[in-house]
Amino acid sequence: MQGKIVKGIAGFYYVHVVESGVYECKAKGIFRKDGVKPLVGDNVEIEVLDEDTKTGNIREILTRKNELIRPAVANIDQALVVFAVTKPKPHFNLLDRFLVMMEQKKIPVILCFNKSDIAKEDDISKMEEVYRSCGYPVFFTSAKEGWNIGEVKKILYGKTTVLAGPSGVGKSSLINLLQSEVTMETGSISRKIDRGKHTTRHSELLVLEEEEDITDYGSYIVDTPGFSSLYVNDFEKEQLKYYFPEFEPYEGTCRFSGCDHVHEPDCAVKQAVEEGKIHKIRYDDYVAMYRELQEKRRY
Template sequence: MLNGKIIKGIGGFYYVDTENGLYECRARGIFRKQKVTPLVGDRVSISVVDEETKKGVVEEIDKRDTELIRPPIANVDKALIVFAIKNPNPNLSLLDRFIVLAEKENLEIVIIFTKADLDEEDNLEELKRIYESTGYKVIPVSNKTKLNIDRIKDELRENVVVFAGPSGVGKSSLLNEIDSKFELQTGEVSEKIKRGKHTTRHAELLKLECGGMVADTPGFSSLTLDDIQETELKEYFIEFEDFDDCKFGSRCIHENEPSCSVKEAVESGEISKERYDSYIQLLREIRQGKRRY
């Protein structure tokens, strides 16, 4: 059998990238009986049915390290969360929402701030203060000056990544800088999206020249917090972990409780007030059952 990775799945066919090339495969019926659906990103073993036409059968699916629901991709290594320093100005509440969703899926997170050449007010230092002190890697980039493009390539190399972020921050432009052939593929993806709301969208992994793979979806397609419980949210604000000696112990949700070590850390500056404010906003949103996209 051949080992490979599913890079596209559509209409019951799975396209598996192997050392011997790309094979169009069906999945064994046993998966349906086991209620297992192969996903893009799955590491699989296939049997070859016809070498000349590159046809095969998915025989085995390895255990998944991660599994995203929206987009449906397995074994993603990193989320590259992309915001602009300016035009548009970064919405930190929205950025923290992306972080929470990536933390929930146990992804490595890298925060990228584009348009660094426009940072005349030196806002980057404040953003780095907030997020580097939290524990995240922060990389400013500029397509205009080529700042840190090589660093982004290093983050991508040998990894499967999703790019996430609002429109207008330069995700597509950054990908075009990273990979000279990606511009055409981005156009193809755009055409798929334009086909209408009833068209089935399929996830796909695209190979990059630097050795990594990127999902052709724009990261997390839904930003709802429907699957996160009120008592669970604090787990995805990783800086809270260092302050676990609250009066009410693990039952403390760090909102109105007395003798809360997290609130005390906010007061002392050990936890960013901006991050804590985002936490409270998201906590109340979950409680009220709001839906935001």
């Protein structure tokens, strides 16, 4: 029987099997011997020990297509990044750092700008102008008013989606609306876990209501703690340009081969910025990250 790990705590792994429910499983000793630790999001093969008590063992961890360190989760199909249009105003550099991280992992991103009910039209237009031009899908929502929640739900169906965003943007309210029709019996997990003894924050997949044509795949979301900073430091500065998708049409058209689009003259990317084809906010964040990576190399 195959399923997906939706939560792991105190040596137990809770595996959701579509149409069968959640099984409390232990990992076989061979994983510890091989130094392999199951992650939330892992697709696994289990053997059922007792169907009545929904208990079993994990026999095999299937091949991961990707994994994140923070949160510790595997097999992410996409990321839903939530920022507020206003109150607080979006921190563009933080947002762009997250986009770079997802580009590096080859994880598609959907941008969700919340609190659009209290935002000025000019603020909404600016966010749309900056990020739609990069090729990212952009949604403007209001958790308070329920605007566009149904549209966001549709893009979650049949996918494992990591939700991320800083504190204060209404992410919790949005998640509560997205969970309004959760089908997994989360209470059955809660009864097996003494929450009073385990106060550490753990990654957890939530199983969403399915549409009939995608029940074989499962729809999951994983919440992440609010992030306040992200450091781009696990690759070289020469790689950074490849994580800004709007630069791609200009690659190979600069005067110098291997142009990093910072110092070099006759740079097609800098020309595109001057002409308004690439947004200056994005380019400025690129340069800031490039300098950061440059300083890292010196030390």
